[in-house]
Amino acid sequence: MEKEITLVLSPKQASSTALYTPLIANKLKVSLKQISYTKVINRSIDARGRNVKINLKLLVCIDSPPKEKGKINIKYKNVKNSEPVLIIGAGPAGLFAALKLLEIGLKPIIIERGKDVISRKRDIADIHKNKALNPDSNYAFGEGGAGTFSDGKLYTRSKKRGSNKNVLNVLTQHGASEDILIDAHPHIGSDKLPGIIKSIRESIIEYGGEIHFNTCLKSLLIESNSIKGIVTKNNEKIESRAVILATGHSARDVYFMLNELGIMLEAKSFAMGVRIEHPQELIDSIQYSCDFRGPYLPAASYGLVQQVKERGVYSFCMCPGGIIVPASTAADEMVVNGMSPSNRNTRWANSGIVVEIRPEDIKNVNINALIGLDYQQKFEKLAFANGGEGQIAPAQNMVDFVEGRISNKLAESSFRPSIQTSAMHEWIPEQIRFRLQEGFKAFGKKMKGYYTNEATLIGVESRTSSPVRIPRDRETMQHPQIKGLFPSGEGSGYAGGITSSAIDGENTAVKVDEYLK
Numbered sequence: 001m002e003k004e005i006t007l008v009l010s011p012k013q014a015s016s017t018a019l020y021t022p023l024i025a026n027k028l029k030v031s032l033k034q035i036s037y038t039k040v041i042n043r044s045i046d047a048r049g050r051n052v053k054i055n056l057k058l059l060v061c062i063d064s065p066p067k068e069k070g071k072i073n074i075k076y077k078n079v080k081n082s083e084p085v086l087i088i089g090a091g092p093a094g095l096f097a098a099l100k101l102l103e104i105g106l107k108p109i110i111i112e113r114g115k116d117v118i119s120r121k122r123d124i125a126d127i128h129k130n131k132a133l134n135p136d137s138n139y140a141f142g143e144g145g146a147g148t149f150s151d152g153k154l155y156t157r158s159k160k161r162g163s164n165k166n167v168l169n170v171l172t173q174h175g176a177s178e179d180i181l182i183d184a185h186p187h188i189g190s191d192k193l194p195g196i197i198k199s200i201r202e203s204i205i206e207y208g209g210e211i212h213f214n215t216c217l218k219s220l221l222i223e224s225n226s227i228k229g230i231v232t233k234n235n236e237k238i239e240s241r242a243v244i245l246a247t248g249h250s251a252r253d254v255y256f257m258l259n260e261l262g263i264m265l266e267a268k269s270f271a272m273g274v275r276i277e278h279p280q281e282l283i284d285s286i287q288y289s290c291d292f293r294g295p296y297l298p299a300a301s302y303g304l305v306q307q308v309k310e311r312g313v314y315s316f317c318m319c320p321g322g323i324i325v326p327a328s329t330a331a332d333e334m335v336v337n338g339m340s341p342s343n344r345n346t347r348w349a350n351s352g353i354v355v356e357i358r359p360e361d362i363k364n365v366n367i368n369a370l371i372g373l374d375y376q377q378k379f380e381k382l383a384f385a386n387g388g389e390g391q392i393a394p395a396q397n398m399v400d401f402v403e404g405r406i407s408n409k410l411a412e413s414s415f416r417p418s419i420q421t422s423a424m425h426e427w428i429p430e431q432i433r434f435r436l437q438e439g440f441k442a443f444g445k446k447m448k449g450y451y452t453n454e455a456t457l458i459g460v461e462s463r464t465s466s467p468v469r470i471p472r473d474r475e476t477m478q479h480p481q482i483k484g485l486f487p488s489g490e491g492s493g494y495a496g497g498i499t500s501s502a503i504d505g506e507n508t509a510v511k512v513d514e515y516l517k
């Protein structure tokens, strides 16, 4: 007999099967011997009370083996001689589109401007050493896209695109821990992601697909409003009846190229602000109401939101036990982002704190499709001008920023190459500045201890989502003007984050198959 039960446990009880199995037996009124199998289906933390609780949802078999066969292994077809489909970009959208094409029986040919994940690691190490930033190989560009050296948080709030189960399954099939299948907030970790991305590439090649690194899309080949292929920056023409455009939201050159070709684009809302870094111990003590987290609880996280003068101010991509990284794609711009290793064990907690920006907030007349892109770039150039030589980020203590004072001393930060004190309250655009200031004060009331000069603002967090949408037909997922052009993932403006971009990639692959038939 199989049963599903939920146990509410202390962190220590939840840490070991040997500790919680007697509690299962007690709850089900059976003997320990009768329990032949247990499996955690879901695990979540309840930190609302003084004593933190872990909710474990379990599948229990009594006097019988489990019926389920474990995780599903997806089968891929050999597509060596099948119809080719061009995919531009090897981020989560592009890679998951490619894997879905292998399942369907079409041949993915991926064009990627950046390098393979191992070579890319060297370029990223160079940024940390404050050497020149390679505009085609950095935290955003290269194999695995922005997802490779990301935090690897895998939850998506959006259910409308489809289930994330398949994406999680594929990731475990390529080396991710099966814990991601049960955790309420699954997380892979920046140390594990490169290996998984490499394994996905190996599957694509093994089954007859292709990946071309250091190959940048220059233009599209279009005839009679139908896609015929692409032209690369080396002026190589590659033909295909369908192109999945999965270039992410950092590829500004792609939006400019589409605009020049007269392909319709739309301005959309996005968000920008700063990244904030607190000591992890402080966040633990606030969230778990304790002086010391102990060995059984993970580094605590938070989520904050506040309306300030009709716009949202909110925390974004919170990284417990993480680090802040330089995520720019141009040497004269400064962009920061956050990530954490799988064990989330650094001394810092960081999060983006961003302000919603609508196209009409930038300019209320003559709004063109690229207006947000321009505003975003100006913000990043301002941050660069107010930081130090190379990728040294501008920084200010939280209370000093709110009260309009320069910080004489900054706390030690996880950010490399380094941070430099800056009067951020003076150069951050007014509509973002005052909302951040009001937001921080409000967050301090929601989380006692959060509003403190122990926290450092590091600038700027500007790549939260795309300021541009490449429109597509709801049903066919093709651009309404160009047959066979499938905008996909975060750069299309219809997805955001690893999981939703990956699901979007899978969905576009299915639509490509329908189109080619």
Ligand SMILES: Cc1cc2nc3c(=O)[nH]c(=O)nc-3n(C[C@H](O)[C@H](O)[C@H](O)COP(=O)(O)OP(=O)(O)OC[C@H]3O[C@@H](n4cnc5c(N)ncnc54)[C@H](O)[C@@H]3O)c2cc1C
Pocket (backbone or CB within 6 Å): 088, 089, 090, 091, 092, 093, 094, 111, 112, 113, 114, 139, 140, 141, 142, 143, 144, 145, 146, 147, 148, 149, 150, 151, 152, 153, 154, 155, 215, 216, 217, 218, 246, 247, 248, 249, 250, 251, 254, 317, 325, 327, 337, 338, 339, 488, 489, 490, 491, 496, 497, 498, 499, 501, 502
């Ligand atoms: C440091 C960091 C941490 C993050 N943490 C998380 C997290 O924890 N959870 C989460 O859900 N999301 C996180 N994100 C965001 C997440 O990585 C993105 O949402 C996701 O990668 C978007 O996937 P995508 O495939 O649509 O685009 P991208 O990942 O941006 O991939 C686009 C790819 O296209 C390539 N490309 C661009 N232009 C061209 C061209 N002209 N020719 C050829 N190739 C081109 C790029 O090199 C890139 O590889 C993080 C991002 C960063 C930078």
